Ligand SMILES: Nc1ncnc2c1ncn2[C@@H]1O[C@H](COP(=O)(O)OP(=O)(O)OP(=O)(O)O)[C@@H](O)[C@H]1O
């Protein structure tokens with residue numbers, strides 16, 4: 001067994017008295033498509049933000065791509081790609097300008113042209129280069145954001161609800177792209193609150209009110225809670241039990 | 244600091260600025276509008292006070308006196324009153340702001356060498372506009388005295404007076420306030436617009452969610468901050484040049500000193516203000532909150548810097564607060580160079596203060612800005 005590319009041990013994040021992430025642990029292997037599932041407010045975004053070095057944990061430890069998130073957040077940032085839950089690119093810049101900006105920010109130097117071409121090809125953006133990011137459809141926006149997040153060929157990519165509010169065809173295309181990237185060996189960590197997407201993950205963790213309720217492959221989670229139920233049913237039950 | 248990253252950041256900020264028509268309008272039109280408003284409206288040298296005359300003497304001499312008083316340019320004769328009460332009533336009703344009251348015995352008294360009492364009543368409810376009228380009236384009185392004594396004694400009176408104080412206004416001989424106000428406007432506009440623009444620029448990224456994506460990259464804090472201010476250095480220079488040229492053409496504001504030095508020092512001033520804007524943007528998380536904190540700088544800028552009121556007349560606390568504003572020093576520089584024609588040999592202490600502010604604000608705001616969401 002190789003060392004996991006992400007190791008999370010007893011991670012806690014409190015905002016005042018309120019624990020948004022409460023003692024969560026899991027490991028992620030290289031090249032996995034790993035899901036962080038849970039209803040609204042269950043702590044998915046907070047977990048991801050800590051793993052990306054954007055927030056420091058109240059307690060617990062985690063390493064991402066060999067860097068400690070609390071001690072060395074800058075190293076973490078240079079090794080990962082991150083796509084925030086709300087669209088984080090510049091709506092007043094075109095697709096090409098956004099790509100160029102991130103290529104510059106990631107210091108691609110001579111590889112710049114090649115990486116931008118790669119991004120546009122792989123994320124199916126070739127036709128819309130001169131368009132302003134603000135006028136793109138939901139699916140196009142998310143693909144552009146992924147292209148920017150992966151501009152520097154990171155080994156780990158975090159996607160926070162990339163398929164929220166995107167129509168089914170665009171969602172399917174996005175999942176195709178996620179699988180292609182994982183096939184390249186990139187670890188893809190994806191949050192969602194669409195329970196019907198659960199089957200798409202290699203492994204997943206289910207959070208509710210900041211706590212880990214289940215962890216494993218979809219089949220393992222099913223076996224744990226009764227295989228006659230769908231994952232969706234299991235999650236709804238877990239959630240109801242919690243409240 | 245990395246060249247490629249900084250270049251990407253600066254370029255992005257420039258593209259965004261040029262793509263935002265509202266900001267461009269603000270940047271180009273507001274300075275001109277403010278200059279016209281302040282240049283025409285703020286007149287501390289109010290001339291042409293409408294005046295009523297109550298001339299009981301009705302003689303050649305009394306008409307000459309009225310003529311002399313109006314020739315100063317401070318008074319415009321609007322009407323003649325039939326009684327003292329009439330004259331006062333005109334002033335009370337606001338139809339006149341000054342009244343000449345000449346006694347019936349005026350010409351007689353002059354001829355007999357008796358003191359002739361002439362009253363010039365000035366509505367002093369607005370002290371700044373009445374001061375020059377009062378001064379002018381006193382001046383006319385003195386001149387007349389001297390001439391009359393000379394005529395009577397046949398001597399050159401002036402050469403025999405032990406003290407002869409003559410006030411000669413320097414730099415702005417005709418005491419036109421536009422000449423004084425317009426250079427100040429350059430400083431005030433640069434300061435207030437630049438502070439607001441930079442303060443908004445960073446907090447807008449926070450509000451629209453682009454900051455989260457930005458701070459997850461390897462961009463250094465100083466690169467983000469420099470990128471944020473770079474376009475506004477250009478904006479500042481465009482604004483300054485606009486007001487300078489328009490002020491010269493419209494209000495005949497002189498350019499007596501070294502313009503190159505002015506442009507060089509302006510860089511320090513612009514940077515100090517941009518640093519201040521960045522600092523303000525670290526004080527709040529929303530544009531509304533940041534606008535409120537900005538008011539705390541913008542208001543003192545107008546009131547305490549010497550832009551509107553002379554600092555010498557301020558109480559010590561206000562003076563001390565004014566000394567913490569870059570604008571205070573820049574006003575001395577810009578007025579010094581344009582109006583007095585002095586150069587860096589005289590103005591280096593002010594330039595040094597600006598350099599200090601520029602470095603301090605930029606460093607301080609970079610320290611306060613964190614690449615986290617907390
Ligand atoms: N900066 C913050 N300060 C205070 N509370 C916060 C902060 N960020 C998140 N929270 C709270 O922490 C809890 C978890 O939030 P989080 O955004 O991680 O949930 P989520 O699972 O991503 O939800 P969603 O599906 O709506 O995106 C929520 O109750 C939220 O209100």
Ligand SMILES: [Mg+2]
Nearest residue numbers: 044045046085
């Ligand atoms: Mg979330």
